[in-house]
Amino acid sequence: MSCSFGFCQDSTTLLNGSVKSPNNEVSDILIVNLNSKISTITDSLGRFSITVKLKDIIRFTAVQYLPKDISVTDEILESKSIIITLSDNVIDLSEVTVTPYNLTGKIDLDIERLALDPAVTSSSLGLPNADLVKMTHSERLLLEADRGKYISLATIDNYGKINEILSHAFISVSINTHKIMNRVSGRTKSLEERVERDEKMELEKEIISKFSKKSMSDSFHIPEIHMDGFLTYCISQEDFLELSQAGNTVELWDYLKDKSIEFREADTLKQ
Known part of the structure; x- marks a missing residue:
């Protein structure tokens, strides 16, 4: 076992750090300790914590940045913190002619020059229910199969002026046979499982995209x-x-x- 400045090579330390970049997002950057194989990712502010030892190699990778490796030194262990600046991964593209359209190639500047109108959406038009979340096909089927109460009560007023003729009110009982049959046959349960399965598959796609x-x-x-x-x-x-x-x-x-x-x-x- 080798020790230097009070730090032994076999002793571990929790290193707190942050990733900085003036141009790109600093969230979701993968950080791997190549020696211990421990990994983590940065939060929305670029902050992270990872366990390290002296002379460990820490690698920072993300699509928008060039990979960067650092070696854990005595100074890093002593401060228990580090700030990492990553270099943008610039991809050279073939030459594109923009002069006929009075463009510069700088997106922010060109958007201002084009003076594009805001996108027309149901929300911008003030349409009713514009902010409602669109239901999936499975969710609509489940809603249709399980809509309403099993039993509902209503006075005869709902059917006209009969109570005025009879001088007193009657009560009618309405049984939702559609809902009951779907429950008894297992169709409702099957649709509930289908909705849950769709939600899981959508979440799986989100994980793979991240x-x-x-x-x-x-x-x-x-x-x-x-x-x-x-x-x-x-x-x-x-x-x-x-x-x-x-x-x-x-x-x-x-x-x-x-x-x-x-x-x-x-x-x-x-x-």
């Missing part, structure tokens, strides 16, 4: 050919849909990291 299968494979030590199995394992968990209420991407990443440990411990990879 974290590629390659990134999850490298960070969670799961072969890429088993990533579909891992995601299926996550979907089968009772608390999976609670992720739709996750406040930020960090919570989502932490959930996947915890489930990846369970997935490996369950010997699923050997099957």
Whole structure:
């Protein structure tokens, strides 16, 4: 065991840091300790925490930035904090002629020059129910199958002036046979399961759009050919849909990291 300035190479320290960039977003940047294989991502402000040891190599990667590796030094361990500045990943494109349209190639400036009108939407037109969330096909089927109460009461007033003729009110009972039959036949339950399945599949698409299968494979030590199995394992968990209420991407990443440990411990990879 080697020690320097009071820090032993085998002792771990929780390193807090932040990623800075003047041009791009600093959230959801993947940070991996190449020695311990521990990983995390930055929050919306670019902040992160990761366990390190002396001489560990920490890698920062994101699509919009060039990869960057740093070596953990005594100074970093002593301060327990670090600020990382990443370089933009500039992709050279073929030359594009913009002069006929009086454009500069700078998006912000060109948008102002074009003076485009705001997009016309149902909200901008002030249409009723413009802000309602559009229901899926499965949700509409479930609503139709389970609409209303099982039993409703109504006075004969609903049917005209009969009560005036008879001088007193009657009460009628309406039984929702459509709702009852759907429940008894199992159609309602089947549609409920279908809606839940659709929600899970939509959440799975969101996860893949935020974290590629390659990134999850490298960070969670799961072969890429088993990533579909891992995601299926996550979907089968009772608390999976609670992720739709996750406040930020960090919570989502932490959930996947915890489930990846369970997935490996369950010997699923050997099957």
